[in-house]
Amino acid sequence: MSVHIEAKKGEIAETVLLPGDPMRAKWIADTFLKDIKQYNDVRGMLGFTGTYNGKEISVQGTGMGIPSTLIYCTELITEYGVKNLVRVGSAGSYQKDIKIRDIVLAMAASTNSGLNTIRFNGADYAPTASFKLFQKAIEIAKEKKITVKAGGILSSDEFYADEFDSYKKWAEYGVLCVEMETAGLYTVAAKHNVNALSILTISDSLVTKERTTAEEREQTFKEMIEIALELA
């Protein structure tokens, strides 16, 4: 047992899917996995291990934001030996041609978090996806005939910005979409020399102001999950 995860050693697979929402973790386990065992309920941050096509895989809620994500990822890596961390999250589009329900593979994550400027004494660090998982995800998507887009994203510390239009600066520099965890995930994975990839489904657009419902966000991101599960 670690501070925030009550699993015994060996109860968590080498590959873990990481939704922010613990209820999405339960939905993924119930919908896609066999022989499911719930290994965590500390703080309601549900975690499950099961099998997918005969391979063991786990799914763990991370909560929202970089600090919460860093807690779960650090414990998964250092206490449970997890090697592949695959975030499956929702994101807001910053670009006209990134539409609701599109899937985005995050190649790199800019951030307005102090995480790395603190860590690197004021210098910038560029958190990037693991090439191995990224390349594999592209191949899986091709095989499954699922269209994916790929590029840089923003991991923001705030969901509600004071100035709505502040997103336009990131958009001008090619950032595809915004979420709140990936820069932390990629940084902690790099520190411990393990693999990480964020696969995101666009839940709303800052450009067109369209939105999906909370239920859709929890349950309808099937294609993204199908790619992630094949990464085990």
Ligand SMILES: O=P(O)(O)O[C@H]1O[C@H](CO)[C@@H](O)[C@H]1O
């Ligand atoms: O859908 P999840 O994985 O929670 O991700 C996004 O949704 C939350 C905000 O509603 C933030 O965690 C953001 O990153």
Ligand SMILES: O=c1cc[nH]c(=O)[nH]1
């Ligand atoms: O606009 C959005 C949508 C999902 N997640 C975010 O952080 N922002």
